[in-house]
Amino acid sequence: xxxxxxxxxxxxxxxxxxxxxxxxxxxxxxxxxxxxxxxxxxxxxxxxxxxxxxxxxxxxxxxxxxxxxxxxxxxxxxxxxxxxxxxxxxxxxxxxxxxxxxxxxxxxxxxxxxxxxxxxxxxxxxxxxxxxxxxxxxxxxxxxxxxxxxxxxxxxxxxxxxxxxx
Amino acid sequence: xxxxxxxxxxxxxxxxxxxxxxxxxxxxxxxxxxxxxxxxxxxxxxxxxxxxxxxxxxxxxxxxxxxxxxxxxxxxxxxxxxxxxxxxxxxxxxxxxxxxxxxxxxxxxxxxxxxxxxxxxxxxxxxxxxxxxxxxxxxxxxxxxxxxxxxxxxxxxxxxxxxxxx
DNA sequence: TTAAACTTTCAATAATTTTTGAAAATATAA
DNA sequence: TTATATTTTCAAAAATTATTGAAAGTTTAA
Numbered sequence: 593x594x595x596x597x598x599x600x601x602x603x604x605x606x607x608x609x610x611x612x613x614x615x616x617x618x619x620x621x622x623x624x625x626x627x628x629x630x631x632x633x634x635x636x637x638x639x640x641x642x643x644x645x646x647x648x649x650x651x652x653x654x655x656x657x658x659x660x661x662x663x664x665x666x667x668x669x670x671x672x673x674x675x676x677x678x679x680x681x682x683x684x685x686x687x688x689x690x691x692x693x694x695x696x697x698x699x700x701x702x703x704x705x706x707x708x709x710x711x712x713x714x715x716x717x718x719x720x721x722x723x724x725x726x727x728x729x730x731x732x733x734x735x736x737x738x739x740x741x742x743x744x745x746x747x748x749x750x751x752x753x754x755x756x757x758x
Numbered sequence: 759x760x761x762x763x764x765x766x767x768x769x770x771x772x773x774x775x776x777x778x779x780x781x782x783x784x785x786x787x788x789x790x791x792x793x794x795x796x797x798x799x800x801x802x803x804x805x806x807x808x809x810x811x812x813x814x815x816x817x818x819x820x821x822x823x824x825x826x827x828x829x830x831x832x833x834x835x836x837x838x839x840x841x842x843x844x845x846x847x848x849x850x851x852x853x854x855x856x857x858x859x860x861x862x863x864x865x866x867x868x869x870x871x872x873x874x875x876x877x878x879x880x881x882x883x884x885x886x887x888x889x890x891x892x893x894x895x896x897x898x899x900x901x902x903x904x905x906x907x908x909x910x911x912x913x914x915x916x917x918x919x920x921x922x923x924x
Numbered sequence: 925t926t927a928a929a930c931t932t933t934c935a936a937t938a939a940t941t942t943t944t945g946a947a948a949a950t951a952t953a954a
Numbered sequence: 955t956t957a958t959a960t961t962t963t964c965a966a967a968a969a970t971t972a973t974t975g976a977a978a979g980t981t982t983a984a
Contacts, residue, residue, distance in 0.1 A: 595883050598876035602890070605869045612862045614778060616942075630885040635961080645944045650962065671952065671959060679889070681896040696778045703771045710764035717761050719796040723845070724768070730847040782972075801931080811974045816932065837929055837982065925984100932979070942969070949962070954955100 602628060603642070614692055615659070618644060619652040623661055623677060632665050632674035660687045701731055768794060769808070780858055781825070784810060785818040789827055789843060798831050798840035826853045863897055870894055 603624040610620020625641055626633060633641075638649045653675055656662035661684055665674040678684055707724055710717060769790040776786020791807055792799060799807075804815045819841055822828035827850055831840040844850055873890055876883060 593873070593875045593877065595876055595878050595880070595886065598873050598886065599882075601869070602873055602886070605866055605873075609862060609866050612780060612858070618942075628882070628886045628889050630881045646961085647945065647963075648943055651943090654962085673961080679892075681892045685896055692778070696775060700771055700775050703767070707759070707764050707768055707771075709759050710761055711759065712761050714761070715796045716765075716794070720761065720764065720768070720794045723794050726845075726847045730851055784972075812931085813933075813975065814973050817973090820932085839931080928981105928983085930979105930981080933977085934975100936974085938971105938973070940969105940971070942967105944967075945964100947963085949960105951958100951960075953958080 599628065613688060614695065615655075615688070616652075618642070618648060619655050622649070622652045623656055626656075626662055626675060626677035627679065629677070632667070632676040634672045634674055636672075638675070659691055697731055701728070704728055765794065779854060780861065781821075781854070782818075784808070784814060785821050788815070788818045789822055792822075792828055792841060792843035793845065795843070798833070798842040800838045800840055802838075804841070825857055867894070867897055 603621050606624035606627075607617045607621040610623065611617040613620075615623070621642055622638055625638060635646065635649050635653065638644070638653065639646055642649070653662065656675075656677075657664055661678055663676050663678065665676055667674050678687070704724055704727060708721065710720060769787050772790035772793070773783045773787040776789065777783040779786075781789070787808055788804055791804060801812065801815050801819065804810070804819065805812055808815070819828065822841075822843075823830055827844055829842050829844065831842055833840050844853070870890055870893060874887065876886060
């Protein structure tokens with residue numbers, strides 16, 4: 593397969609995957625482009641490679657910087673901003689997981705806690721209270737498992753693997 | 759807080775959470791309604807409670823059955839379909855995780871494998887190959903951890919907890 | 925069979941999300 | 955300063971996704 597073709601297909605594929613996470617399609621495509629690029633790219637590079645407008649490129653690059661997936665570099669003797677992707681895929685996975693947890697689960701848990709104050713003793717209310725506390729338990733334990741997972745990956749597995757490679 | 763108010767807020771909250779997973783907003787609201795309902799509901803119940811059309815209610819109920827989150831019951835002497843939610847939240851979490859893995863990661867991994875056949879030895883191609891194999895490693899290991907997690911939860915933790923409860 | 929009860933489909937419409945591109949804002953060099 | 959380069963904003967347009975509701979399809983009882 594030719595590089596150009598492989599590159600286009602990768603950008604497509606990554607875009608589809610990203611769309612299924614909170615990251616929108618174009619943002620994920622910009623990310624893909626930066627991931628496989630050996631050097632930092634400018635806004636104009638991104639516009640040209642993906643055929644998108646300046647506003648769009650700008651918004652999505654900024655979004656990626658907010659997610660912590662892309663860094664903004666300066667280059668001496670040049671006014672342009674250069675963008676460079678975080679290349680350690682474990683860092684990428686962790687950042688996405690953290691950001692999603694923050695945006696989704698944390699707020700939902702807060703809201704559920706308030707709902708526990710519902711009054712009454714009908715069958716409906718009893719069922720309601722049971723479901724709410726079940727959800728609370730599951731999200732609580734899931735979050736524990738998740739943080740254990742990232743901690744373990746960080747401190748043990750990954751460092752060992754990186755050592756072996758280098 | 760009154761039950762009616764708590765119920766509406768729960769349906770809203772669950773809808774928002776669901777929208778951030780692959781499940782769309784209305785589907786998650788239908789799921790929420792069924793989750794807190796002590797008995798099975800008909801399509802008409804769902805239409806009335808959520809104020810949605812018959813077609814919409816039908817599609818989303820069917821979707822939930824496909825996801826394995828809702829069961830279709832019959833009731834003797836009645837032609838209507840009755841719908842009942844899976845109430846074990848650990849089963850719900852597992853079903854969602856499995857379905858998303860199937861829909862997202864599995865197809866992406868297949869596609870990435872093909873992309874490894876790219877030819878050439880420029881800097882771009884070397885970087886490309888490196889990123890692809892990194893992604894392959896991360897998804898591979900993440901999937902292992904995930905399946906270990908669900909297996910562990912299934913076989914040990916959850917059964918123990920359930921025993922303690924009953 | 926036929927009629928009634930119920931479910932499913934799908935083209936049209938509505939709602940939401942994304943993208944554009946030109947104008948405004950900001951930063952740098954001369 | 956002023957001119958130039960670059961980034962950011964945002965209202966309008968385009969694209970995408972969800973919803974409606976009536977018609978077609980299916981199942982069951984008599």
